[in-house]
Amino acid sequence: MRKVTIQACADIALVKYWGKKDEVLRLPENGSFSMMLDGLTTTTSVEFDEKLLRDEVTIDGEKIHEEQKRVVQQLDRVRELAHVQLFARVTSQNSFPKSTGLSSSSSAFAALTVATTRAAGLMLTQKELSILARQGSGSACRCVCGGFVEWHDGETSETSFAETFLPAEHWDLRDIVAIISNDQKNISSSEAHQSAQTSPFFTTRVKKIPEKIANVKTAITEKNFPKLGEIVEAEALEFHSILLTSQPPLVMWYPGTVQVMYAVHALRKEGVLAYFTINTGFNIHVLTLPEFEQVVAEKLKNLDLVQKIITSKVGNEPKEL
Amino acid sequence: MRKVTIQACADIALVKYWGKKDEVLRLPENGSFSMMLDGLTTTTSVEFDEKLLRDEVTIDGEKIHEEQKRVVQQLDRVRELAHVQLFARVTSQNSFPKSTGLSSSSSAFAALTVATTRAAGLMLTQKELSILARQGSGSACRCVCGGFVEWHDGETSETSFAETFLPAEHWDLRDIVAIISNDQKNISSSEAHQSAQTSPFFTTRVKKIPEKIANVKTAITEKNFPKLGEIVEAEALEFHSILLTSQPPLVMWYPGTVQVMYAVHALRKEGVLAYFTINTGFNIHVLTLPEFEQVVAEKLKNLDLVQKIITSKVGNEPKEL
Numbered sequence: 001m002r003k004v005t006i007q008a009c010a011d012i013a014l015v016k017y018w019g020k021k022d023e024v025l026r027l028p029e030n031g032s033f034s035m036m037l038d039g040l041t042t043t044t045s046v047e048f049d050e051k052l053l054r055d056e057v058t059i060d061g062e063k064i065h066e067e068q069k070r071v072v073q074q075l076d077r078v079r080e081l082a083h084v085q086l087f088a089r090v091t092s093q094n095s096f097p098k099s100t101g102l103s104s105s106s107s108a109f110a111a112l113t114v115a116t117t118r119a120a121g122l123m124l125t126q127k128e129l130s131i132l133a134r135q136g137s138g139s140a141c142r143c144v145c146g147g148f149v150e151w152h153d154g155e156t157s158e159t160s161f162a163e164t165f166l167p168a169e170h171w172d173l174r175d176i177v178a179i180i181s182n183d184q185k186n187i188s189s190s191e192a193h194q195s196a197q198t199s200p201f202f203t204t205r206v207k208k209i210p211e212k213i214a215n216v217k218t219a220i221t222e223k224n225f226p227k228l229g230e231i232v233e234a235e236a237l238e239f240h241s242i243l244l245t246s247q248p249p250l251v252m253w254y255p256g257t258v259q260v261m262y263a264v265h266a267l268r269k270e271g272v273l274a275y276f277t278i279n280t281g282f283n284i285h286v287l288t289l290p291e292f293e294q295v296v297a298e299k300l301k302n303l304d305l306v307q308k309i310i311t312s313k314v315g316n317e318p319k320e321l
Numbered sequence: 322m323r324k325v326t327i328q329a330c331a332d333i334a335l336v337k338y339w340g341k342k343d344e345v346l347r348l349p350e351n352g353s354f355s356m357m358l359d360g361l362t363t364t365t366s367v368e369f370d371e372k373l374l375r376d377e378v379t380i381d382g383e384k385i386h387e388e389q390k391r392v393v394q395q396l397d398r399v400r401e402l403a404h405v406q407l408f409a410r411v412t413s414q415n416s417f418p419k420s421t422g423l424s425s426s427s428s429a430f431a432a433l434t435v436a437t438t439r440a441a442g443l444m445l446t447q448k449e450l451s452i453l454a455r456q457g458s459g460s461a462c463r464c465v466c467g468g469f470v471e472w473h474d475g476e477t478s479e480t481s482f483a484e485t486f487l488p489a490e491h492w493d494l495r496d497i498v499a500i501i502s503n504d505q506k507n508i509s510s511s512e513a514h515q516s517a518q519t520s521p522f523f524t525t526r527v528k529k530i531p532e533k534i535a536n537v538k539t540a541i542t543e544k545n546f547p548k549l550g551e552i553v554e555a556e557a558l559e560f561h562s563i564l565l566t567s568q569p570p571l572v573m574w575y576p577g578t579v580q581v582m583y584a585v586h587a588l589r590k591e592g593v594l595a596y597f598t599i600n601t602g603f604n605i606h607v608l609t610l611p612e613f614e615q616v617v618a619e620k621l622k623n624l625d626l627v628q629k630i631i632t633s634k635v636g637n638e639p640k641e642l
Contacts, residue, residue, distance in 0.1 A: 002328055084339050142517050163629075200522075200525050200526070200559075201521075201522040201525055201562065201566075202527060204521050204522055205521070205522075208505060208521060228615075233570070234566070234568070234570055237565040237566060237572070238521075238565070238568045240565065241522065241563075241566050242562075243459030243560065244558040244559070244562050244565075245522075245555070245558060245562050246560050247555070249554070249555055249558045251558070251579070251582055251583075253574075253579055253588075254579060254583075255576030255577065255579045255580045255626060256576065257461060257579070258572070258574055258576045258578070258579055259576045262572075262575075265572075305576060
């Protein structure tokens, strides 16, 4: 059995996944849509080794304990599929700060799933990988795909998977993350998901998601950036409205998050096309076109509450290194 | 005819007024509930003078033009009631920055309404004053009352008025405003109100308001501060969720607004009972009890994004100076 190393992109959800209709299978309340980011990656090596007495997991250079259980559960799923009894050595490195709202668990569980299945000798289809990755971390099901990706919510495990809507080559968009802080979030996404239904607005939101995804797909197909940007920015604010109205309320933004929002609005007033979006966290993504990348990057870098920026192009599916 | 000078308090809405079912009469979509603030006042003098050839309005030392029309319309309403034909000299001074989300129009139109009616020789009941003030600026109808005040939404002009639920003496609460900026808001409340119905969540919010007001009244009656604070803070976040999901979205918070939110949460973790609320703007109110006033004030003053603080006790009805 060989050691396999896989690099997977994290993604930025243009229409967010929030709330689960099945906690164990991680079936989402609604479909979602995202774009892979080549600048935010997780590189994971997996090797099954008969000499090991238990699974060994190292993330970003540290033996981990807290995330250990979810990783081992994912290894177990693969072991069961592949009829493998051995323990594994897992080494994972993120190119960006984890647990800060940058979807590190999506790239991590995509890389882990692909690496583990290959190390176990399985040859799965992308759909099978997506279904398997989803059970480790919901949005990881998107990150086994490349480009612009839709996750069909589905009513069963077999029908809840992601697929590429259009490949990365279709449209050269740029995503600039403004890192506001490396603080660990005070609530994990998994925990926070469970509060989705406590927002009085959640049902109304869920009903309107299919139309929103359809509009995003049209904007991407037509390469209509202002149309896409307006939907995406409004969606991020709507998503955070659900967080703000959950019980207890979840205030995720930091002062710097808001500073970036105003900077983005100021850029648009100057004719620079840029739109923000935010996941469950304080770090904030700014989408723009190649011709505006430099001016947006300069603007964000110079904000006093922004620590650093990370620029991405649209990413591809996981690749073996 | 004599010159009359009235000082009226601004208020902090514990359950917010948002959206109008009648634009001209300023009938609100929902009832609301507020607390008068003795530290935020408008002092207004009105004198009808046969020598004047037109109304003269001075606010904070400046002859004003933009707000002129609304003030003159209010003078006209009183002139019609009192059968007065003369023009008036109006001089108004705010103790706090106007158009920054601190409800300056509520204290201003309360003071104007009371001063103008008295200067015109009318003796109106508080209910009549409330109905009249409402037509000048919706929430001004609350500021002709004292203490803890409820505005009944009503279906007609005669049934949409405010009254004192309990007087200021009932409960010694403190409100500390953190002034983040003196910027003028980029959208007036009057304009923003018109977008209320564009939020997909607005209808759901309106339906739940009567229950929320009932809960606030119970908490005030029982003097249960944590219960009141939790409702009030959640209500502020819900209100801003409506703003964030309006079309176009309204992001009102500044970085400093968020800094204060985190400071308030940090205080609560230390056992200091303090809860925030925010109107349409970036400046932010923190409610607390007398025994915590000093520690809350110190904490807020020391935040780098807070310019200054203004502390209030619960205020009374407008008084003649």
